[in-house]
Amino acid sequence: MVLQTLTLRLAMLGLMATVATGASAYDGQELAGSAKIKIDDARAIALKARQGTISSEELEKEKGGSGLRYSFVVKSGKTLYEVGVDAETGKLLENAKEGANPD
Template sequence: MEIIMRKFVSLSLVALTLGSAAIAAPTHFNGAKLLPMAKISLVQARKTALAAHPGVITDQELEKEGGGTGLRYSFDIKANGKTFEVGVDGRTGKVLENKAEGPNPD
């Protein structure tokens, strides 16, 4: 029984570590200079984007853009062979956009 518990704890720790790595955010990205204006952290915005559209984040930026409060995290998320753009308001955390990228992504 003790061996089974050790294996379970070890596997749980591995899963927790891998799950955190999927959401962890790099420190340098396009628009990082705008972070002081944001009320929502990059990590929070990544979690929100992945909840709205599960997949792998392939690109991210923080930009001043119309809609919402005017400060938006923009994520490209790859899922099932397609790329989706998910926009998260940098001040409210609300999902502003969740759509498949067209043939000419910006």
């Protein structure tokens, strides 16, 4: 019981620290130092191109554009879309319905 209470308190402290600092982890965050466009700006670009709710996000090296891009899965209605934003230029690289084998 004491261990459960301690674990719960530590989890809550971690959550509060994340909320207080505005920090949020995403896949590929270690590449953020190489990106000229920050993730908050990339999110805004993605949501301007495809209205909805972001359900996942990552920064990845991928062919096309500068080779470094943010990829967002945006839920619009009942449909999922992949929206890609170049991490160097902010240019929209992709805005398409997720396929049968999303990456």
